[in-house]
Amino acid sequence: MAKSPLSLHLTFMFSLSMSAAYSFSSLSSPLSPLKPFSTSSSPSKTPKATTSDLLTLLSDRRSSSTLNPFVSRELNSCLKFLVPFTPNGIKMVPISCSHRKSLNSNRNGVLARREEDELIWWPPQSVLDLARLAFDSRGDSAAIHRVLDPTVIPVPDVEGSNEDRCQLTRTPYGFRFISEELNLYLKFLFELIVARAPAVGLNASLNRYDFFHGHIFLARDSGRLGILFHAKEYPAFDKKVFPYNMGYCQKGSNVSYDNSMNLRNILWLAPLPSDSTGDTWAAPGVLVVLDARPGGIIYRDIIPDYVKFVRTIYEDDFGEVVADVNYLDVGDVKPNYQLFIC
Ligand SMILES: *[C@@H]1O[C@H](CO)[C@@H](O)[C@H](O)[C@H]1NC(C)=O
Numbered sequence: 001m002a003k004s005p006l007s008l009h010l011t012f013m014f015s016l017s018m019s020a021a022y023s024f025s026s027l028s029s030p031l032s033p034l035k036p037f038s039t040s041s042s043p044s045k046t047p048k049a050t051t052s053d054l055l056t057l058l059s060d061r062r063s064s065s066t067l068n069p070f071v072s073r074e075l076n077s078c079l080k081f082l083v084p085f086t087p088n089g090i091k092m093v094p095i096s097c098s099h100r101k102s103l104n105s106n107r108n109g110v111l112a113r114r115e116e117d118e119l120i121w122w123p124p125q126s127v128l129d130l131a132r133l134a135f136d137s138r139g140d141s142a143a144i145h146r147v148l149d150p151t152v153i154p155v156p157d158v159e160g161s162n163e164d165r166c167q168l169t170r171t172p173y174g175f176r177f178i179s180e181e182l183n184l185y186l187k188f189l190f191e192l193i194v195a196r197a198p199a200v201g202l203n204a205s206l207n208r209y210d211f212f213h214g215h216i217f218l219a220r221d222s223g224r225l226g227i228l229f230h231a232k233e234y235p236a237f238d239k240k241v242f243p244y245n246m247g248y249c250q251k252g253s254n255v256s257y258d259n260s261m262n263l264r265n266i267l268w269l270a271p272l273p274s275d276s277t278g279d280t281w282a283a284p285g286v287l288v289v290l291d292a293r294p295g296g297i298i299y300r301d302i303i304p305d306y307v308k309f310v311r312t313i314y315e316d317d318f319g320e321v322v323a324d325v326n327y328l329d330v331g332d333v334k335p336n337y338q339l340f341i342c
């Protein structure tokens with residue numbers, strides 16, 4: 001679904017402009033009988049939530065207290081944190097470098113839970129630098145592109161995708177960050193999501209039908225760096241529960257279309273720099289599953305109508321999209337997961 005977005009996006013733009021036209025006409029003639037987009041589920045009194053509200057809620061307490069309390073409460077009920085959310089509960093400065101847990105884990109090769117939490121709240125320096133670069137660039141994705149290594153890396157066959165004529169990535173080649181620590185951090189995010197999501201009801205596997213990509217964005221209002229991950233990308237065709245043909249990449253899928261689809265949007269946010277330049281931060285990092293269950297405010301207000309059945313939140317709604325980050329098993333015999341930024 002994310003890979004053939006053109007027609008969907010056109011539909012989206014079309015419906016956006018239509019609803020804009022509609023709100024004008026409703027201003028000038030409130031009794032107009034023409035109500036092409038009125039929906040019974042959202043009476044006009046109910047405030048609507050936006051992705052911007054969501055980002056505000058996940059920043060510092062002072063900003064989130066400005067939200068409409070209804071929106072705030074409803075959004076909160078749709079957040080399933082993979083790492084405890086600590087808006088102002090922990091020290092607003094990153095732990096000093098000497099104490100910083102490295103991504104290279106401890107002597108057993110395993111990070112303790114608390115160490116993983118800390119890596120989300122206060123990531124390694126290269127990630128903090130990227131967060132500040134994003135913030136200072138005021139939404140300029142080119143600033144992020146400049147810290148990619150220009151070496152072009154072709155995307156090899158992924159679990160037999162070539163045979164199915166399936167191209168998983170936006171382009172047939174990708175890049176990596178110059179900083180190896182940044183690359184490691186992205187891998188860490190994929191692995192941590194897979195490890196922790198079952199506790200909130202999402203069993204995601206790192207394979208080409210399920211969980212293999214996210215979209216790096218720069219938030220429109222705040223300049224915050226984030227990634228919107230999508231799991232359950234290609235559910236298996238099923239006459240009864242999922243009668244949708246999604247093209248070559250769906251062929252052979254064993255992803256079942258069930259309630260865990262509600263949890264397929266996973267949001268990572270880097271720590272949010274404060275306005276002043278320097279080394280001060282307004283909020284620590286966040287890792288959260290966005291619950292798009294029908295009846296919830298995310299499903300109602302944030303998921304566009306034409307993709308409600310697949311529960312897709314679009315990265316463009318969050319801000320300027322920088323690139324996709326793909327974590328693909330390109331191993332021949334043994335699994336070999338590699339990163340491709342496309
Ligand atoms: C996830 O997998 C575990 C272990 O296989 C299973 O017990 C659990 O029911 C699954 N949860 C969901 C929501 O599918």
Ligand SMILES: *[C@@H]1O[C@H](CO)[C@@H](O)[C@H](O)[C@H]1NC(C)=O
Pocket residue numbers: 205207254255256
């Ligand atoms: C689907 O297949 C993949 C790869 O063959 C495997 O890793 C995964 O566990 C399977 N998932 C289910 C739900 O059977």
